[in-house]
Amino acid sequence: MKRREFLQKSAIAVAGAAxxxxxxxxxxxxxxxxxxxxxxxxxxxxxxLKVTRQIFPHDRLDDxxxxxxxQDLDAEGTTTPATAKVLHDGIxxxxxxxxxxxxxxxxxxxxxxxxxxxxxxxxxxVHSVELVSLYNNHAVWKKLGYQGASYPIGGYLxxxxxxxxxxxxxxxxxxxxPA
Amino acid sequence: xxxxxxxxxxxxxxxxxxxxxxxxxxxxxxxxxxVVLLEAGKRQSPATxxxxxxxxxxQLAWLDKRTTSGNWQIAKDFPNLPAWTCKxxxxxTVHWAGASLRFxxxxxxxxTTYSNVTGANLLDWPLTxxxxxxxxxxxxxxxxxxxxxxxxxxxxxxxxxxxxxxxTRAGYKTVHTGRMAINSxxxxxxxxxxxxxxxxxxxxxxxxxxxxxxxxxxxxxTGNLDLRPESRALQIQHDKQGRATGVLYADKDGKxxxxxxxxxxxxxxxxxxPRLLLNSSSSSFPQGLANxxxxxxxxxxxxxxxxxxxxxxxxxxxxxxxxxxxxxADESELNLKRGFAGGFEFETxxxxxxxxxxxxxxxxxxxxxxxxxxxxxxxxxxxxxxxDMPQETNAITLNPAEKDEWGLPIPNVHxxxxxxxxxxRNYAFKRGADIYNAVGATQTIAVPPYPSTHNMGTCRMSExxxxxxxxxWGQTHDVKNLFISDGSQFTTSGxxxxxLTIVTLAIRQADHIARESAKKNL
Numbered sequence: 001m002k003r004r005e006f007l008q009k010s011a012i013a014v015a016g017a018a019x020x021x022x023x024x025x026x027x028x029x030x031x032x033x034x035x036x037x038x039x040x041x042x043x044x045x046x047x048x049l050k051v052t053r054q055i056f057p058h059d060r061l062d063d064x065x066x067x068x069x070x071q072d073l074d075a076e077g078t079t080t081p082a083t084a085k086v087l088h089d090g091i092x093x094x095x096x097x098x099x100x101x102x103x104x105x106x107x108x109x110x111x112x113x114x115x116x117x118x119x120x121x122x123x124x125x126v127h128s129v130e131l132v133s134l135y136n137n138h139a140v141w142k143k144l145g146y147q148g149a150s151y152p153i154g155g156y157l158x159x160x161x162x163x164x165x166x167x168x169x170x171x172x173x174x175x176x177x178p179a
Numbered sequence: 180x181x182x183x184x185x186x187x188x189x190x191x192x193x194x195x196x197x198x199x200x201x202x203x204x205x206x207x208x209x210x211x212x213x214v215v216l217l218e219a220g221k222r223q224s225p226a227t228x229x230x231x232x233x234x235x236x237x238q239l240a241w242l243d244k245r246t247t248s249g250n251w252q253i254a255k256d257f258p259n260l261p262a263w264t265c266k267x268x269x270x271x272t273v274h275w276a277g278a279s280l281r282f283x284x285x286x287x288x289x290x291t292t293y294s295n296v297t298g299a300n301l302l303d304w305p306l307t308x309x310x311x312x313x314x315x316x317x318x319x320x321x322x323x324x325x326x327x328x329x330x331x332x333x334x335x336x337x338x339x340x341x342x343x344x345x346x347t348r349a350g351y352k353t354v355h356t357g358r359m360a361i362n363s364x365x366x367x368x369x370x371x372x373x374x375x376x377x378x379x380x381x382x383x384x385x386x387x388x389x390x391x392x393x394x395x396x397x398x399x400x401t402g403n404l405d406l407r408p409e410s411r412a413l414q415i416q417h418d419k420q421g422r423a424t425g426v427l428y429a430d431k432d433g434k435x436x437x438x439x440x441x442x443x444x445x446x447x448x449x450x451x452x453p454r455l456l457l458n459s460s461s462s463s464f465p466q467g468l469a470n471x472x473x474x475x476x477x478x479x480x481x482x483x484x485x486x487x488x489x490x491x492x493x494x495x496x497x498x499x500x501x502x503x504x505x506x507x508a509d510e511s512e513l514n515l516k517r518g519f520a521g522g523f524e525f526e527t528x529x530x531x532x533x534x535x536x537x538x539x540x541x542x543x544x545x546x547x548x549x550x551x552x553x554x555x556x557x558x559x560x561x562x563x564x565x566x567d568m569p570q571e572t573n574a575i576t577l578n579p580a581e582k583d584e585w586g587l588p589i590p591n592v593h594x595x596x597x598x599x600x601x602x603x604r605n606y607a608f609k610r611g612a613d614i615y616n617a618v619g620a621t622q623t624i625a626v627p628p629y630p631s632t633h634n635m636g637t638c639r640m641s642e643x644x645x646x647x648x649x650x651x652w653g654q655t656h657d658v659k660n661l662f663i664s665d666g667s668q669f670t671t672s673g674x675x676x677x678x679l680t681i682v683t684l685a686i687r688q689a690d691h692i693a694r695e696s697a698k699k700n701l
Binding site: 054055056057058060111114118127131132134135136140141144145146147148149150151154155156157159160161162163164166167168169170173174175176177178179 | 229230231232233331332333334335336337339340341343344354355356363364371372373374375376377383384493494495496498499500505531532533535536537542544545546548549552553555556618
């Protein structure tokens with residue numbers, strides 16, 4: 001796979017899947033959530049949870065938000081054997097290339113380990129799926145301040161489209177009043 | 180709605196239902212022509228659109244595989260998605276943001292104005308602004324463009340307030356909410372703008388002009404339009420005299436059928452239009468149909484673009500309201516002292532969080548990037564749109580290595596940035612940052628171009644047949660009853676968003692077809 005092969009069919013398919021399952025993720029203990037994985041074993045699930053958090057680290061997000069990404073990766077691995085292989089091999093390599101298992105490493109060491117493999121098929125797969133899955137999750141939208149669909153409230157016309165008040169109002173010649 | 184027989188060779192077949200094809204179809208239907216309109220995509224409506232970036236992308240975008248080459252960054256960031264255009268009834272008018280600016284007089288004379296720019300295949304258009312003005316007026320009236328025809332401008336949103344204050348403090352004078360084909364008042368049986376913030380995902384209020392719910396239903400009401408969605412044109416056929424006789428296409432069930440025609444119009448956007456001509460080669464036209472000049476697919480232009488985003492200490496919520504909510508026009512004027520030919524505009528732009536994550540720094544990851552995304556609510560954005568230089572080597576070609584599901588070679592899109600494009604982009608990045616810094620930006624970021632929504636020039640107009648593919652009416656030099664009706668007929672790109680000019684040329688082309696038909700010349 002070429003570097004940054006994002007917006008390929010895989011990422012696009014995940015976008016649909018992410019819409020379908022958003023809001024459904026019920027997360028318990030590590031043992032509970034990893035037990036629900038179909039293709040990845042518990043250690044692989046735990047590792048991917050750390051990997052996905054290091055790829056797009058947001059302090060405001062919870063593990064549950066990243067677990068949903070791991071579930072989407074697991075789902076793709078279940079329907080696409082090639083993806084399963086990339087994930088299995090990638091995680092094994094990540095553990096083998098360092099002195100300790102990836103999940104026991106410090107955050108800085110995890111970032112350094114990922115930096116070394118950022119051109120790999122494994123990293124690109126996780127990155128491209130996570131990019132769509134994480135940022136298309138409505139729970140994530142809320143935590144990062146994105147408001148999503150406005151049609152249900154009739155648009156922003158009466159809901160703050162021009163409520164910015166820390167700069168002067170442009171003159172009407174530049175910005176006429178709403179009808 | 181009309182249904183015409185496959186063997187009815189009195190019909191006009193138009194391929195593509197966007198700004199060019201959709202408009203031409205309506206104009207011809209109003210004049211009494213029978214029109215078969217082939218559209219590769221499905222028919223949606225404001226009711227089926229969704230305020231959801233990824234859903235809409237999958238619903239509307241042209242996702243068939245393409246390959247890329249050249250030194251443009253798109254080839255690295257989006258190797259199989261060089262363009263962000265649509266496969267749906269209404270074409271890219273479903274996705275466009277609505278900015279409707281006329282080209283300027285000097286832009287029709289790029290060769291004369293900029294003289295001989297090294298490496299650029301510049302040519303003057305075979306027409307003038309004066310010839311187009313009455314048609315620009317018709318297009319603006321048809322589309323309900325704000326700040327024309329006594330239609331008030333749209334109210335500015337938060338993103339515009341940041342642009343306005345920053346731009347005026349940075350010394351710019353012409354800053355306003357633009358000329359937009361978005362209703363600021365109810366008009367033409369369509370509502371005024373709800374400030375939804377999802378212009379790119381299909382306008383659910385119907386306030387933004389799109390051929391989907393203006394030209395096409397009006398054409399259907401005449402009884403002269405036979406719209407065939409999910410119909411993929413594969414080849415334009417011709418007779419021994421070199422006249423186009425019909426179009427081979429795959430219908431919604433995948434069955435290949437031929438629709439006979441007396442006139443064929445190609446309006447598939449600037450990648451698929453030349454691809455269709457190249458895929459229509461025959462023993463009489465071995466280089467591809469209408470390609471005696473060798474210029475089919477060449478001179479691909481995509482505007483010099485890029486974006487500048489900035490974060491602020493206080494909230495902006497750029498996602499609220501019209502995406503292109505305002506414009507800075509000062510840099511569009513003819514001014515060769517900046518170190519590059521051509522002009523550009525700044526126009527506000529906004530992305531929702533899903534697409535901001537995907538487009539702000541393609542491929543980025545880690546804490547530096549998420550620190551930026553954490554500030555999403557405090558972010559403002561603007562887009563750069565400027566004239567790019569036509570280069571003969573920037574071209575749509577058939578990729579001999581890969582075929583589509585109908586066995587036809589897929590298109591490869593090659594683009595090298597011209598030094599003039601780079602000089603303009605770097606200047607615009609700097610001036611865009613100046614605008615935001617003037618109102619206290621905490622960080623500005625220069626964002627590389629997105630996949631191209633403005634695609635132009637690959638079947639260009641020329642005075643002499645040897646320099647281009649079609650004449651000033653979009654009629655191909657080689658095949659008299661074959662017309663180019665989309666942005667691929669642009670001789671040069673100008674510095675303005677192309678849709679208004681595409682619609683203008685389509686209205687004018689319909690008059691020409693009617694006139695020549697009456698004289699029995701077609």
